[in-house]
Amino acid sequence: MGLAPTITIHVPGPLRAYCAGAAQISISAHTVRAALEDLERSQAAFYRNVCDETGTVRRHLNVFVNSDNVRDLDDGIDTTLMPGDVVTILPAVSGG
Amino acid sequence: MADRIILTIGTKKGVFVAEAAKARRSFSLHGPFGLGIPVYSTLIDTRGTPRLYASSCNPFFGMKVLRSTDMGKSFKETKSAPAFPKDDGRALANIWSLEAGGGKKELWCGVEPASLFRSRDGGDSWDLVPGISNHEHARKWHPGNGGLCMHTIIRDGNRMHLGISTGGHYLSEDGGETFRASNQGVGAGFAPDPYPEFGQCVHKIAWHDDAPGRLYMQNHGGWSDWTGPGGPRPDIGVLRSDDYGHSWRSIAKGLPSDFGFPIVVHPHDADTVYVMPLDPMTRSCPGGAPAVWRSENGGNSWSRLAHGLPKKQSYFTVQRDAMDIDRLKTPALYFGTTTGHLWIGKEGGEQWNCLFDSLPPIHNIKVAVV
Numbered sequence: 414m415g416l417a418p419t420i421t422i423h424v425p426g427p428l429r430a431y432c433a434g435a436a437q438i439s440i441s442a443h444t445v446r447a448a449l450e451d452l453e454r455s456q457a458a459f460y461r462n463v464c465d466e467t468g469t470v471r472r473h474l475n476v477f478v479n480s481d482n483v484r485d486l487d488d489g490i491d492t493t494l495m496p497g498d499v500v501t502i503l504p505a506v507s508g509g
Numbered sequence: 510m511a512d513r514i515i516l517t518i519g520t521k522k523g524v525f526v527a528e529a530a531k532a533r534r535s536f537s538l539h540g541p542f543g544l545g546i547p548v549y550s551t552l553i554d555t556r557g558t559p560r561l562y563a564s565s566c567n568p569f570f571g572m573k574v575l576r577s578t579d580m581g582k583s584f585k586e587t588k589s590a591p592a593f594p595k596d597d598g599r600a601l602a603n604i605w606s607l608e609a610g611g612g613k614k615e616l617w618c619g620v621e622p623a624s625l626f627r628s629r630d631g632g633d634s635w636d637l638v639p640g641i642s643n644h645e646h647a648r649k650w651h652p653g654n655g656g657l658c659m660h661t662i663i664r665d666g667n668r669m670h671l672g673i674s675t676g677g678h679y680l681s682e683d684g685g686e687t688f689r690a691s692n693q694g695v696g697a698g699f700a701p702d703p704y705p706e707f708g709q710c711v712h713k714i715a716w717h718d719d720a721p722g723r724l725y726m727q728n729h730g731g732w733s734d735w736t737g738p739g740g741p742r743p744d745i746g747v748l749r750s751d752d753y754g755h756s757w758r759s760i761a762k763g764l765p766s767d768f769g770f771p772i773v774v775h776p777h778d779a780d781t782v783y784v785m786p787l788d789p790m791t792r793s794c795p796g797g798a799p800a801v802w803r804s805e806n807g808g809n810s811w812s813r814l815a816h817g818l819p820k821k822q823s824y825f826t827v828q829r830d831a832m833d834i835d836r837l838k839t840p841a842l843y844f845g846t847t848t849g850h851l852w853i854g855k856e857g858g859e860q861w862n863c864l865f866d867s868l869p870p871i872h873n874i875k876v877a878v879v
Contacts, residue, residue: 428570462570465600466593473569504569 417441418496420448424459425502431458445476445483446490448500463502477501512878514835515580517561518845519548519873524563526581527864531878533841533853536864542584543575550830552607552616553877562616562632564604572601574618574632580879588633591618591626597637599624605658606830619659623650623673625685641671641679641688646707650676653710653729660829661714665721670714670754675699677709678726680754694757696745698732703739713829714754715772720779724750725808726757727829730767731789747772747784749808760808765795771832775857776840780807783814783834783842783858785827793824801832801842801858814854817861825850830873837878845871 422438429436438456442448449470452460464470470490476483478492479499486492494500516527516536523541543565552562561577563584572591575584593599599622606619614631617638624642626635641647641659650657653675661672669681671688680691690707697709710729717723730746746767748757761767768789775781783803788795800815825846832844842854849868854861 461592465571466595467598467600468595469600471569471571 417443420494420498423501432456445492473505517551517875519551520869521547522869524548549872550607551875554609556613559879562607566603591635605660608662617662621656621658623657623659640686672711672714675710677707696742698742701738703742712770713772715774717774717779722753723779724754725772725782727772763811770829773834776836781805792826797822799823814858833874833876835876845874
């Protein structure tokens with residue numbers, strides 16, 4: 414496997430306080446899973462908001478690669494990333 | 510000098526703090542803090558300089574513990590919240606109870622899935638308590654409607670009582686190192702065996718520190734008409750122990766329903782106990798007429814306290830931690846409702862007045878004199 418592509422993580426507003434106010438984080442990762450593992454090491458406080466103790470993306474969050482929700486993609490969390498991809502983490506729509 | 514009443518109000522949309530002079534004529538309200546996030550447990554820690562704690566149970570971003578060191582003018586997250594070890598396989602779903610421990614900084618925290626955590630530094634770091642969290646029964650407990658929650662933590666020296674729904678009452682007599690199910694006399698309505706070793710849906714346990722052998726339990730009642738295996742189980746909902754929780758007996762006779770959630774003990778009289786009986790189907794007061802019921806003889810008889818409360822057409826629920834009593838000489842009761850009303854019952858519940866009528870649904874009320 415070659416050099417990991419550089420991708421951008423878009424940080425939702427409520428979580429920017431957990432990564433020094435950053436709206437975007439640039440990291441290099443081959444897959445979404447690898448990107449999350451990188452966040453676990455480099456942005457631990459932010460990561461804890463995104464994944465639970467077992468490493469699972471929290472139930473009411475959605476992770477998009479560009480415009481695709483990874484839950485809808487064949488490879489799910491193991492979806493391959495390409496240079497320039499934008500990974501967006503968003504709370505699911507809810508009310509009440 | 511203790512001269513203020515402080516109320517922490519955990520709601521569906523954050524925590525509020527209300528404050529009044531001892532006369533309790535007028536309460537000011539601050540908040541909400543932890544905006545928009547449900548708060549199921551709060552703690553007014555009066556050891557040393559008072560600190561307020563609240564669990565902020567974010568369904569999107571996980572659990573947080575909030576702490577205020579300025580009496581509720583502001584809250585900040587502690588450095589970490591309870592979390593299971595990565596290889597445990599369980600993930601924190603909610604924080605249901607926060608209690609003060611020994612010294613000035615020890616805290617205990619009951620969570621969902623039912624487990625216990627301990628902090629020695631005022632909530633900045635947490636350790637799983639294996640004696641109960643990894644108990645041989647732990648993987649056999651099942652969640653009730655509210656989730657598999659550890660909602661009651663009572664400490665009495667080396668003795669510790671835990672209430673779990675649905676798990677039952679667990680007792681430690683070695684400072685929390687080991688626990689055993691202690692449910693003799695505690696019934697269950699949703700299992701063929703009416704008196705199982707564990708697995709009861711305990712709703713709340715209360716005690717009085719001057720009479721530590723005496724405990725009261727609001728259990729999941731409402732099974733008097735059960736016709737399935739094991740037969741009817743009347744009066745299993747309100748119970749009392751006189752032997753430090755080793756055995757329990759019903760004190761539900763005289764109540765309009767043995768179903769309910771909170772149970773509260775008078776701060777100066779271990780024989781005086783308060784419950785709010787609810788219809789088990791609607792989980793609101795029978796007939797739509799809210800009332801707190803009081804016993805002044807340890808549950809041998811009960812009287813209805815409803816002066817000032819709505820007389821009809823009120824169908825709110827009062828949740829397990831949404832009733833408390835202050836420690837003034839003539840104490841006042843407080844309860845919060847799922848309709849966002851906060852009621853005060855002065856003179857020990859003789860006269861009720863609504864303090865706030867448009868809060869978010871209320872999960873938790875704690876009161877202290879500071």
